Amino acid sequence: LEVASRTRQHLSNIMRHAVHQGLIDTNPAANLGGVTTPPVRRHYPALPLERLPELLERIGAYHQGRELTRLAVLLMLHVFIRSSELRFARWSEIDFTNRVWTIPATREPIIGVRYSGRGAKMRMSHIVPLSEQSIAILKQIKDITGNNELIFPGDHNPYKPMCENTVNKALRVMGYDTKKDICGHGFRAMACSALMESGLWAKDAVERQMSHQERNTVRMAYIHKAEHLEARKAMMQWWSDYLEACRESYAPPYTIGKNKFIP
Known part of the structure; x- marks a missing residue:
């Protein structure tokens, strides 16, 4: 265009x-x-934040499929990356020491798997700071698939990734209509909504973490040059802490973590 x-x-x-x-x-x-x-523009369904306790309960109670599938859904909620960024992820992208996931611009294609060369959506490497909770989830996953190159290998072939419908299928098993209620991509909208409603984070920092496409080329150059990395580290920890806070009952985003994250 x-x-x-x-x-x-x-x-x-x-x-x-x-x-x-x-x-x-x-x-x-x-x-x-x-x-x-x-x-x-396609709008993906997303639950209102008030239903986070219900979503977290259903993810925790999911035992109808592989434990790896449940962990994939949970990790996707915590890091709110795109489905292809998650599905084709390699262990080599994870830095446990510095708690960073670097999604490359492109990946080594997997023979016989369409679009497996996809990296970050914007064709630029994308940094995902990892919260304490995300690291804990990844360590659980590593106990299952740590000997593979892929973080999320498929059921039958460890050299090929999990099915592209795995996350949405799990959500359907949990009782959600992925065309009306929530889909994996909808986690992004929920996270973005909470981050903005919290009032803690600059819009540019949120947009950078969301890896959204900026139509204004001048602003796009600025946003990509200004990494806002320290703010994004705190932001990702806040989001995971917010999810924990909503495990038992809903809490409005603006009530969580002001003293901890804002000096």
């Missing part, structure tokens, strides 16, 4: 120059402004 818009602008400039030179009477590209309309 951005390429199409730039092409339209270049074409209009050329035609304007031709009009000034007397080569043509009017600029035929002058009225193309509405041709390149933005694509319709």
Whole structure:
């Protein structure tokens, strides 16, 4: 879309120059402004934050499938990355010492697995600071799959990743409609909502951690240059602590952790 818009602008400039030179009477590209309309954005279902205790209870009680599947759902909730970023993850990306997960721009493709070369969505490496809870979950997973390259290998072949529908299938088993209630991608919306409602974090820091695409190219350059890494480390710990706080009953985001995270 951005390429199409730039092409339209270049074409209009050329035609304007031709009009000034007397080569043509009017600029035929002058009225193309509405041709390149933005694509319709897909909205993924997400639970209201008030239902977090219910979600956490159902994840904890999930025993109908592999324990690895339950841990995948739980980790995805804590780190709120995209499904392909989780599904194709390698142990080599995890730095347990510094508590950081670095999702590369691209990954080594797995033969016979479509899109397995995908890394971070924005085609730039993406840093995910890991909370104490996320590290604990990863250590549990490592006890199961630590001898594999993939963090989440499939049921039958350890050299291929888990099925792309694994997380959503587990959510359906938990009783959720993944088209109306919640899907794996919806964890991102829930986390973003809580982070913004808390009032603790700058919007740019949240956007950087969400790895959202910024349409304004000037702001995009700024956001990607300004890592906000220290704030994001505290942010990810806050989110995991917030999930813990909501395990028994719901707590509004703005009531949690102000003294701990804001000097």
